[in-house]
Amino acid sequence: MSENVSRRQLLYEAAAATLSGTLGVQAAQHVHRAVTQQRRAARGPYKPRYFNxxxxxxxxxxxxxxxxxxxxxxxxxxxxxxxxxxxxxxxxxxxxxxxxxxxxxxxxxxxxxxxxxxxxxxxxxxxxxxxxxxxxxxxxxxxxxxxxxxxxxxxxxxxxxxxxxxxxxxxGYQGNVGMTEFNVPEEAIQYALRRSPFGGE
Amino acid sequence: MFQIQRAPKVYDVVVIGSGAGGGTVAHVLTRLGVEVALLEAGPMLDPARDYKEHMWPYEVDHRGAGEGGEWYFGRQQWGYFNAPNGYWEIEGEPYTTAPDTRFRWFRSRILGGRTNHYGRISLRFADYDFKPYTTDGLGTDWPIRYEELAPYYDKAEAFIGVTGTREGIRSAPDGVFQPPPPPRVHEILVKKACDKLGIPCIPSRMAILTRPLNNRVACHYCGQCGRGCVTASNYSSSQVQIFPALKTGKLTLITEAMVRELIPNAEGRVTAVSYIDKRTRSERQIRCRTVVLAASACESARILLNSKSPRFPNGLANSSGVVGRFLTDTVGFSLTGYIPALENLPRHDADGFGGMHMYIPWWLWDKKNKDFPRGYHIEIGGGFPMPAIGMFHGACQRHEGYGRRLKEAIRREYGAFVHLAGRGEMIPNEYSYCEIDPNVVDRWGIPVLRFHFRWSEHELKMVRHMRETFTEIIETMGGKVVRADPGISVGGTIIHELGTIRMGDDPRTSALNRYCQAHDVKNLFVADAAPFVSNPEKNPTLTINALAWRTAEYLAEALRRGDV
Structure with missing residues (x-):
């Protein structure tokens, strides 16, 4: 997200997407994230607010x-x-x-x-x-x-x-992504079975 | 000047509460063309605004701990990222407990109630669960048999979408199932251990779609059901029943409506519901031909007990005196095992469902040689969860130290834990009930509930059995127990509190008849878990759905006949 995109612009895009009836939720989340990132970028180097x-x-x-x-x-x-x-x-x-x-x-x-x-x-x-x-x-x-x-x-x-x-x-957490199907890699299953009391297959 | 505002319109049915029971009743009745008004004590739900699904912890500077670190002080009401659906304590709406009682009451104040976050575990009661007294001489039999509820389990499952496989296990009756997702690595190991121990371990039965259904898309496997699902791929009454019911034009939804009491006329029929409009703190009345209480078991009991009049001095529909009695919660106990076979497990996306893919149904239902009655099922946790505040405090405790070694230990152990949670049946006892506290009113001026609660030796013995069995399962996997609950759960904390307006054929020992219709008040029905006669080891929501469906159909037919 480039820093010079204004919050207003983002909200406008989100509203347009919502009106088109397709992207409401994703657009809202997109705006939320982009605004958070912009706020952070605008802050510059962190200055402690509590500690001396x-x-x-x-x-x-x-x-x-x-x-x-x-x-x-x-x-x-x-x-x-x-x-x-x-x-x-x-x-x-x-x-x-x-x-x-x-x-x-x-x-x-x-x-x-x-x-x-x-x-x-x-x-x-x-x-x-x-x-x-x-x-x-x-x-x-x-x-x-x-x-x-x-x-x-x-x-x-x-x-x-x-x-x-x-x-x-x-x-190495790899989740928080959408998938159309849930599968477990055979490699991981065999790794665990080999090391378990049950043995590999 | 205090003035009660009375709207002139008379609704066929006023439903109080929008959770699993109220949502199902609103859905069934509006589809049958009945005009319904639904009262909800909390605000409207807007999933796009209210759900924090897919948010990373670092998207908020406090990472989920709350700006003042409330999490660390046990002051956070509910996980920051979870669906906004309820609280252990509601400001201005207290409840009290008797001096010798520990009990916690989780209440919801939002459209959809607790279905916005619940575990989606959807288990049918078994045939013997309806006949507990006949089976072992404890508790009371239900007025209905499994066969009478089975068609409604079918309807509920087919409509909300439940995963599962046909297993032919008597303690876990089969239903109308969508295909389940495959087991995760740790679940495969649990299953292997159970095979060795002669314990069944089968695909879980969850109200989550793996196939599209009724304009709802299938699960996208982000593992975050508890945050609320923006695609409505899991069941919540708000998204799956109430939003569609609103589209029929038959449903009037009134939010921020805190019900005070039901108003009967001289003939003993409820003619209006009195509620506080929270926005204006003004009292209103809505008129009805019939009323369905679905405010949650204890809140529904509270409303009846507070509906006192010369004709009903003990509260409405309470000539039997059973309203508030027979309060039960599920027996809870959990422990965690560390499984070396899973150390440094090759990384992969193990999110899947927001919950288990496999579970252990009760397996000793026909065994007489155990030292406690009834049984429990076991829920399985583990895998690679999204990192969160507190997730590695156990590692800090076990490894202490700091620096590279601590970092390496956490990395090595991530994904190598298996959690087992027992969920068991509590038998109603005379020491567990709720009543009106004569000394306390809430911020709306409504008298509050006082709880009395006590586990019996039956439940304590069951927990000992859980501890031994779970330890055996963990050790059979080559693991070792690293954490265990100190003992049985605190009453109410499993959030399966029910039984407080029980049904039965005898008006002297029950408040409702076999259709969840009040013996004393013909146009009053109850559609949450208050009518339950027992609290089997199955999570109650699916049975709330099925029973409410049956009640709604009966009510619609009675309205059509003019017989209510």
């Missing part, structure tokens, strides 16, 4: 550590995970407090250990702390706030990633 610049850098680094880019696919940053969290925090005081509190806890903990805040610490220092708070088995009065925060952060980063275009491609 330091919190934003820290949040971005954390989501990148949770779902990094690798040779298989891009990571959480390309999927807009920090933006997703920023949006929700802007509209939810409870969630926002959890995030600012969690980010502040991480900074304090890093300073106590390494004399630096989280985002400015060396990568191995960052992962050393995450290796503690990423596991329930390390639960202790000292680490509990970090463990609880990381659990939320991990879930929401994972959610943002796998509901994005790049995350969906990473999983």
């Amino acid at each position: 610049p330091h919190e934003w850098r820290t949040l971005a680094r954390l989501t990148d550590l949770i779902i990094p880019a690798d040779e298989h696919s891009p990571g959480a940053l390309a999927a807009g995970a920090p933006e997703f969290i920023d949006l929700l925090c802007r509209h939810n005081v409870e969630l926002a407090a959890m995030y600012t509190g969690g980010l502040a806890w991480l900074d304090r903990e890093m300073e106590r250990r390494y004399g630096k805040n989280f985002v400015d610490a060396a990568p191995e220092q960052q992962t050393a702390l995450l290796d503690l708070i990423a596991y329930r088995k390390n639960d202790s009065p000292e680490l509990a706030p970090g463990i609880r925060f990381f659990d939320w952060l991990r879930k929401m980063t994972v959610d943002a990633y796998y509901t994005s275009k790049v995350g969906i491609a990473d999983l």
Whole structure:
């Protein structure tokens, strides 16, 4: 969708299609998508609406550590995970407090250990702390706030990633398309049967 | 000044509620030339505007979690992408529960009601399901036999379109079927496991078209039935029955109409329906020759109980005192297995139907050596679903950590889960019922329902059997159970609540006769699941369709004879 097509133009096309009685629904969805894309394009680079610049850098680094880019696919940053969290925090005081509190806890903990805040610490220092708070088995009065925060952060980063275009491609989900007939590839059936207790056929 | 607005027109039939029951009645009656007014408590439905079919999660910035992340706090009423059809809590329209009761009531406020989203599972009751008392001495027999309802199952299936295969299984009677789609990979494995265990596993019976029918096109296999289908390839009363009925010119649809009570005359006939026009918060009355309640089992009971008058001090059509009693829901229990054979399964489009292609009908109906009465069927989930918020939280819990290893684990496991959900029969008991709460009214001033609900030992034992059986099936597939419900479902949450205005031949123990016509009020009929005498392990919608069809034909004939 080119950016200079106006919303009015799209609505006009949709109305025409609806009047012709053929494409109503598809046209409506087409307009919805095109308008969403245009709004996004018009925004330019994302500016956090809730987090301050330091919190934003820290949040971005954390989501990148949770779902990094690798040779298989891009990571959480390309999927807009920090933006997703920023949006929700802007509209939810409870969630926002959890995030600012969690980010502040991480900074304090890093300073106590390494004399630096989280985002400015060396990568191995960052992962050393995450290796503690990423596991329930390390639960202790000292680490509990970090463990609880990381659990939320991990879930929401994972959610943002796998509901994005790049995350969906990473999983290889191939649906959400119309088909006239439903079929299952024989290759997939045989793959599963061979590996199952029932054996291939 | 408070003033009730009375329209002069008298409709042959006023139908209250537009779900599976009301939609079927409106469809059948208008085709027979009867003039019908249909009252719906919610707004009109516009599929093109209201359905979010085919939307990707990233098309909204909150990805379906809600702008304030409501999903994460359990505050989202209903999935963001789902059809806009109902709520667990409706603002300003509360219900209450007795102190010792956990019960949840899912209500719909839109044209088509819960049929906009329901699972489309369409199972006939078995012959023995109509004779529970005769079979095992529990509950009450229906006043009708399977053979009396069978022709209406035929009509309903032929009209709405149901998939299936002829299997000759007594617990799952065959019907008028469209061909089913082929099984998905995980369903093939479940079937293999069931073969080994001596459990039947057969193509599912779903109200989804695989062939064109009545100007509706066949399914396009996007797997999103729950979002509402813009091509009307699955059954919803709104698209399949009410929109076509409107075209006959015989149907007057009144939306945003919240019914308060039915108004009887001195002879004990209902002459008008009193409702609140929600747009103006004003009270109106619509006049009728006959009335059909189809507001959902509990809402219909509520309307009758609130229709009190000197002649009907216990509520209308309730001289027996059974209105509100015998409330049941389906027994629910589910667990999830991880199946290593499906790890890294070659990717393909496994969307198919919005729901299962195979299911497990009840198989121990003739066995006496089990420790609980009645039975259950098993619904199968799995495959490669469209990614959504929350789908990988289980992976986060099981793998913890972060980074490349977490990412690889999620990719490896995607598509390797099988969900089994048991849906079992609850036997009516004296502790489960709804009544009017004398202390609470809703925002329209209408007294609300108070629920009492209790599972019995029968249902709890059944859930133990489900847990053992499901675990056996998963393990026979070489898998391992990774998640299970803590126990039996909370009453009401399977959304099969019914039985609250039951039918029967004896006016002392039932409110409706064998045609779902009130014993006490000749021109009053009920066409939702309130008349059900028992709650067999089959999802109720198809039986609502069939019973409502039969009721509508009886009513049309009675109107023609002037006998109602």
